[in-house]
Structure formats: C-alpha cells, structure tokens
Amino acid sequence: MKALIVFSLVLLAAAASVRAGKLAAGNEPVGLYDANDKMELLSNLTFRAAVYEKQKIWLVEFYNSWCGFCQRFAPVWKEFAAGVHPWNEIVTIGVVDCASPDNNPLCRDLEVMSYPTLRVYPLMSKVGDLGQELVAEKTVSSIKSALLDYVEKEQLEGRGNQEWPTLIPYRNSEITNIWARVPDAVQNMILIFEEAGSTMGREVILDFGKVRNIRVRRVTTNNEALAKLLEVSNYPSLAVLKRDLSVVHLIPASKSREGYAASVHAFLSQEGVIEDVAAFRDIPRESRPEQAQNQIEGAVLDPPDAVYRADLENTLRYSLKHEVAMHKVIAGETLEALKMYLRTMASFFPTKPQGTMFLERLRDWVEAAGESIRGEDFLVQVNTLERTFNFVIPENQEWIGCRGSSSKYRGYTCGLWTTFHALTVGAATQTKRRVTPGSELVLHSILMYVRHFFGCADCSKHFQTMAAARHLEAVRGLDDAVLWLWEAHNVVNKRLHGDKTEDPAHPKMQFPSAESCSACSAGDGQWYRPQVLAYLKARYGKTGVCNNLQQCKPVNLGGVSLRHGDKLISPEIDMPKTETAADFSYFDIGLCVLLYLASAVVLVLSYYKFIYRRRHRTKFNIN
Incomplete structure (x- = not known):
C-alpha cells in the first residue's frame, strides 16, 4: 500500500513537471543569449552586485526577447562581445532581458523605456546609477568605436584605472619622455602610427593589456615630429622602440587589428619576451556572423485562422504589466497617451464582462490619479483590480493563434496587431443609435500607445513614420480606420517578409489570403475593399473571438457570402450586432x-x- 502511494505521488509530480514545461515553452520569454556567449547574463538579483562599485567599466544591453529589432541585433551583439572579450578586465559586456517578469523591477528602476538600449557604467559607479546611453549605430564597428571613445575620454578626464593601458595618443615629440613612469622591467615599447580617427591602435592596446612586461602606445598623424624622428612615412605603421632608443620596424601581413596583433605576437615570441600571449588567443579572426538556419522547435500548433481569447488576454497582460508598468514615472504626454489607450480598451477590447469592468475601473483610477503615476503604483493597482473582478490572467497561459514555431517568434507582437484590429473593428461595429464618444480616436490612441509605450524602439519608429506618411491623423470614418490599419499591417508584412525575425513556419504574407477570402482580391494585388471590410469585421469582431481550438472555425469569404462559424453574412450589408446584449x-x-x-x-x-x-x-x- 505504501509503495502504491509513493508511486502515485511520483506520477503526479511527473505530470505537473510536464505541464509546467509545456506552459513555459508556450509563453515564458526565452532570452536571446546563453552561457556560451562571451557576456554576463545579468538579472534583477545579480545586476547591482556585479556592476556597481567595480574597478572596471560595464557595457550592458537591455533588450526584450520578443522585440524584432532585438532579435536582428543579437548576432551583432554576440560578435561584438566576442571581439572585445580579451578586454574583460577593463570592459565587461552584459545583457538584461527586460521581457522576463523577474527583471521588471530592475528595468523600471533604471528607466529603460525602449529596446535595445546600450548603457555604459563607469569605473566605481554608485548603486542606483542609471548609466550613460552609448550612442552608436547598431553595428559592430560603430559600437566598438563608441566604446573606445568612451574609455579614452574617461582616461583624459582622470577617471580611468591607473593599471589600465592608456588609449591617449602620445603627443610629445621627445622620444625619451615616453619612458616616464614605465617600470624598468618593460624593455619594449610598441608604437602604432595611425590616423586620429582609427580604432585599430586602441584595439591592439587593449588586446595586449594583460601582458605586463610590454607597453603599447598609439601615435596619430598629428605628431609629425615623432614620425619623422622614427622615420615613419606611411600610415598605419608599426614600430618597436627599445630602452636603448633603437627602433625596429615591423611589417604586418594586413592593415587590420588581427594583422597588427599577429605581428606584435611574433616579435615578442622571437625576442623571447613571452612564449605565449593569452590575450592573443582570444582575439577573434575576421568573420561574419553565421546565419543560423531557422529550426522549428518541436511540433507546431496550426490552429484555424481566427482570433483567440488567450492571445488577446496575454497581450493585455503584457501591455499593462510590462510595457506600461515599466515606466518609473508616467506623466505629461505619456500619461495622456495612457488615458486615451485605456478609454479605447475599456470601450472596445473584446473580453468577458469582468474584463470590461476591470478595464473601466483601471481607466477611472488613471483619470483620477493626478499629474503623474509611478509605474510601480500602476502595477499594484492592476494586480488589485484583477483580484477584485476575478480577472487574473495566468503568466504562463499559452498563445494559440499567435504561437510561434519557437518562443522568440510572434507572441506579443502578433497579439498586439490582433488587439489593434479588434479595437478598430469594435468601434466600427457599434450600433448606430449608441456610438461611444471618442470612437473616432481609436487609431490615434493606437499611435500614442506605440509612440510612448511600445518597447521596440525600431518598430515604434517605423510605425510612427508610416503613420505620418499614410496620414493616419486624417482618417475620420470608423470603417476607414479598420481599412487603414489593415493596409498598414500589410505594408509592415511586406517590409518584414524574408527578414531574419520572420517565423519560418508563419511567413509574413499579404492578408487576407485567397483561402481565407477568395472574394477579397482578384489575385493581382487589387483588393475589393467592401469584401475586405466584411472579412475584417467578421474575423476581429466580438463574436469572432474563440475561447479554445475546439470552438473555433476559420473565417472564410467566398463568392458573395461570408461564412463565420454557422452564420452566413452578406458582405454588402451591415454586420450583425456583436452580441445580444451589445445595446x-x-x-x-x-x-x-x-x-x-x-x-x-x-x-x-x-x-x-x-x-x-x-x-x-x-x-x-x-x-
């Protein structure tokens, strides 16, 4: 009997483990980096102890694992981190995934508002320091150049560690002064002559920073006197100045960081100064990041082409608890954007009655909150109202229609588009005798949300640019708003088709497809807008929201009739009421x-x- 009980408990534990794993795989964000990458994976628990009050500089990427631009940037960041790894005693590279619920307090306290954000933390930075944003193009060379400029500036202003190799160019024309304050054990001074804006010399200096019995300095074209003295006429050039002031000119195989480092290493080995330079072993060879093949993780859920309540609820939860609550203080235009967003959500978000009451009460709380709201207080209020109205959305609720073939695909961004479509359709399918005030502002509220709260900085910028180019603010009709967003979505799909962020199992296509709506298009890129409008209203309307896979049937528009579930609807007539009690x-x-x-x-x-x-x-x- 006892053995039977133990066996039963083991089975229950195994079942719970499998279920937990399934849930985690479905919705829990998975980071873009792992222990194999040359960087520190920081979290809310480890960040402060690792970064603050340390005798080195930290450069940290704050990212969001669902952010498309972050996904495209990840290979660049990995290549950059590997390239500067030999400098880790001076500069350490770290990452924080702000999509992880555990890291929300950290990202909010550090006021990280967009992704990816690169911040540099100086030597002996104080606890609570927000860091300084590293302004650079999102390329390896640009980030590296900005980082080197920062380190050199810190040294120029007296904030560098005295043990660090100096990146400041040698400007004195007297050759004897270069040995001042250099230990007697150092017999070789490596001199790199280069253009003032070049990064190669500084890279090689840091590459050999761990080698204590040599010194590497750079000399720019501004120091013509020293170049003439050492008979240097070409840039870049490499020379070795010995203690007895004799000079050895080296000829690297290539005019690159790798070529110059290899030449220095060969000279040191030949001279017997050092048998092996550990730093040199870490210097990456010139290579482009490998284009990893997109692999589908496990079986792919292939649900009907429809809108699922789980996707809408997951989007709502992430929007409120992450995107909005991440702000340390919400005030000014950002607060007005939040008010407008919640008015729209309370009026048109397709949810259960308790969900609508939750949104209405949250809207009222924000309206009465005054001139500013702390993100932390907003999150507390969201959690309180969830319990009050029994509208708690599970953290690990799986995506259905927006589920990607891998956890890094689709999810929230897919859910956000779905939500936006549902909002415009909700406004357009109201009964004409009872139209909610402000219905014509749904598109504007979407724009304001994307501008002030959508964390993917690149995505937000693209949407705002498109909104201006396509005259979003001029749209007035409710049906026109539905069609404007549909056209905008197709513009984005066209731009991102074939992009590395595209889910290989769900390529971005123009929609609706011929299978979903044969009457919507002639197949030559020409759309029949009345039929498209009917399709959008059926797919994203309140009665089109499916609670589960078993309940749902795909929306299909063929010929002149629209079949949704078990109803036939003529596309030329007004859509039916969304539900019996809609009035x-x-x-x-x-x-x-x-x-x-x-x-x-x-x-x-x-x-x-x-x-x-x-x-x-x-x-x-x-x-």
Missing part, C-alpha cells in the same frame, strides 16, 4: 437587475399582507 451598458443592466429585485420585494410584501395575514387571522378567530 445595453452596464448601467442599463444594473438598472434592470435593480427593478427585478424591487419587483420581487413587492411580491413578497403583497404575499405577506394578503395571504399570510389572512390565514393568521382565521386561525386566531377559530381558536
């Missing part, structure tokens, strides 16, 4: 309930007065 607000429903209760009370009192009391009197008279 009633919560005030109306509450009033009906109140009248019902009042009627019940009247009936009870009438019964008491006319029936109960009569019987009571009769019995009294008999006795």
Whole structure:
C-alpha cells in the first residue's frame, strides 16, 4: 500500500513537471543569449552586485526577447562581445532581458523605456546609477568605436584605472619622455602610427593589456615630429622602440587589428619576451556572423485562422504589466497617451464582462490619479483590480493563434496587431443609435500607445513614420480606420517578409489570403475593399473571438457570402450586432437587475399582507 502511494505521488509530480514545461515553452520569454556567449547574463538579483562599485567599466544591453529589432541585433551583439572579450578586465559586456517578469523591477528602476538600449557604467559607479546611453549605430564597428571613445575620454578626464593601458595618443615629440613612469622591467615599447580617427591602435592596446612586461602606445598623424624622428612615412605603421632608443620596424601581413596583433605576437615570441600571449588567443579572426538556419522547435500548433481569447488576454497582460508598468514615472504626454489607450480598451477590447469592468475601473483610477503615476503604483493597482473582478490572467497561459514555431517568434507582437484590429473593428461595429464618444480616436490612441509605450524602439519608429506618411491623423470614418490599419499591417508584412525575425513556419504574407477570402482580391494585388471590410469585421469582431481550438472555425469569404462559424453574412450589408446584449451598458443592466429585485420585494410584501395575514387571522378567530 505504501509503495502504491509513493508511486502515485511520483506520477503526479511527473505530470505537473510536464505541464509546467509545456506552459513555459508556450509563453515564458526565452532570452536571446546563453552561457556560451562571451557576456554576463545579468538579472534583477545579480545586476547591482556585479556592476556597481567595480574597478572596471560595464557595457550592458537591455533588450526584450520578443522585440524584432532585438532579435536582428543579437548576432551583432554576440560578435561584438566576442571581439572585445580579451578586454574583460577593463570592459565587461552584459545583457538584461527586460521581457522576463523577474527583471521588471530592475528595468523600471533604471528607466529603460525602449529596446535595445546600450548603457555604459563607469569605473566605481554608485548603486542606483542609471548609466550613460552609448550612442552608436547598431553595428559592430560603430559600437566598438563608441566604446573606445568612451574609455579614452574617461582616461583624459582622470577617471580611468591607473593599471589600465592608456588609449591617449602620445603627443610629445621627445622620444625619451615616453619612458616616464614605465617600470624598468618593460624593455619594449610598441608604437602604432595611425590616423586620429582609427580604432585599430586602441584595439591592439587593449588586446595586449594583460601582458605586463610590454607597453603599447598609439601615435596619430598629428605628431609629425615623432614620425619623422622614427622615420615613419606611411600610415598605419608599426614600430618597436627599445630602452636603448633603437627602433625596429615591423611589417604586418594586413592593415587590420588581427594583422597588427599577429605581428606584435611574433616579435615578442622571437625576442623571447613571452612564449605565449593569452590575450592573443582570444582575439577573434575576421568573420561574419553565421546565419543560423531557422529550426522549428518541436511540433507546431496550426490552429484555424481566427482570433483567440488567450492571445488577446496575454497581450493585455503584457501591455499593462510590462510595457506600461515599466515606466518609473508616467506623466505629461505619456500619461495622456495612457488615458486615451485605456478609454479605447475599456470601450472596445473584446473580453468577458469582468474584463470590461476591470478595464473601466483601471481607466477611472488613471483619470483620477493626478499629474503623474509611478509605474510601480500602476502595477499594484492592476494586480488589485484583477483580484477584485476575478480577472487574473495566468503568466504562463499559452498563445494559440499567435504561437510561434519557437518562443522568440510572434507572441506579443502578433497579439498586439490582433488587439489593434479588434479595437478598430469594435468601434466600427457599434450600433448606430449608441456610438461611444471618442470612437473616432481609436487609431490615434493606437499611435500614442506605440509612440510612448511600445518597447521596440525600431518598430515604434517605423510605425510612427508610416503613420505620418499614410496620414493616419486624417482618417475620420470608423470603417476607414479598420481599412487603414489593415493596409498598414500589410505594408509592415511586406517590409518584414524574408527578414531574419520572420517565423519560418508563419511567413509574413499579404492578408487576407485567397483561402481565407477568395472574394477579397482578384489575385493581382487589387483588393475589393467592401469584401475586405466584411472579412475584417467578421474575423476581429466580438463574436469572432474563440475561447479554445475546439470552438473555433476559420473565417472564410467566398463568392458573395461570408461564412463565420454557422452564420452566413452578406458582405454588402451591415454586420450583425456583436452580441445580444451589445445595446445595453452596464448601467442599463444594473438598472434592470435593480427593478427585478424591487419587483420581487413587492411580491413578497403583497404575499405577506394578503395571504399570510389572512390565514393568521382565521386561525386566531377559530381558536
């Protein structure tokens, strides 16, 4: 009996483990980097102890694992980190995944508002220091150049570590002064003559920074006197100055960091100065990042082409608890954007009644909050209202329609497009006799959300540019808003088709496809807008939201009729009401309930007065 109980417990534990793993695979963000990369994987638990008050510089990328630009940037960052790894005693590279719920407090405290963000933390930075943004193009060479400029500037202003090799060019024309404050054990001074804007000399200096019995200095074209003295006429050039002031000219195989480092290494080995330079072994050879083949992880869920409640709820949860709550302080235009976003969500987000009440109460709280809101307070209020209205969305609820073939694909970005379409359709399918004030501002509220809260900086910039080019602010009709967003979505799909962020199992195509709506297009790129509008209203309307796979059927528009579920709808006529009670607000429903209760009370009192009391009197008279 005892063995049977133990066996049963083991089975239960195994089942729970499998389920937990399945959930994690479905929705938990998976970072873009791992222990094999030449960088430190930092978190809310490790960041402060690792970065602050240290005798070295930290360069940290704050990223979001679902962000398309972050995914494209990851190979660049890996290549950069590998290239500067020999300098790790001076500069250490780190990463923080702000998509992880555990790291939300850290990213909020450090006021990380967009991704990817590169921040440099100086020598002995204080706890709580936000760091300084490293402004650079997102290329290996540009980031490396900006980092070297930063280190050199720190040394020029007296903030560098005295043990570091100096990146400051030697500007004195007197050759004897170069040996000042250099230990007697150092017998060889490596001199790299180069253009002032070149990074090669500084790279080689840091490459050999761990070798204590040599010195490497750079001399720029500004020091013509020293170049003439040492008979240097070409740039770049490499020379060795010995203690006895004799000069050895070296000829590298190539005019590159690798070529110059190899030449220095060969000279040192020949001279017997050092048998092996550990730093040189770490110097990466010139290579382009490998284009890893897209692999599909496990079986791919292939649900019908429809809108799923789980996708909408996951998007809502991430939007409120991550994107909005990540802001340390929400004020000014950002606060106005939040108010507008919540008004739109409370009015048109297709959710259960308790979800609508949750959004309405959250909207009211933000409206009454004053001139600013702390992101931390906003998150507390979201959590409180979730419990109040029994609308708690599980962290690990799996994506369905927006599930990617790998955890890095689709997910939130897919869900956000789905939500935006649902909002425009929700506004356009209201009954004409009861139109919510502000319905014409749905597109504007979407733009404001993307501008102030959407974490992918590159994506946000592209959307804002497209909104201006396609005159979003000029759109007035509710149906026009539905079609504007559809056209914009197809523009984005066309731009990203074939991009490395594209899910190989879900290529970005123009939609709706011929299979979904044969009446929407002639197949030559020409769209029939009335049919497209009917398709969008059916797919993204409130009655089109599926609770699960079993319930859902794909939207399909063929010929002149639109089949959705078990209903046939003519595309030329107005769409039906989204649900039976769509004409009633919560005030109306509450009033009906109140009248019902009042009627019940009247009936009870009438019964008491006319029936109960009569019987009571009769019995009294008999006795």
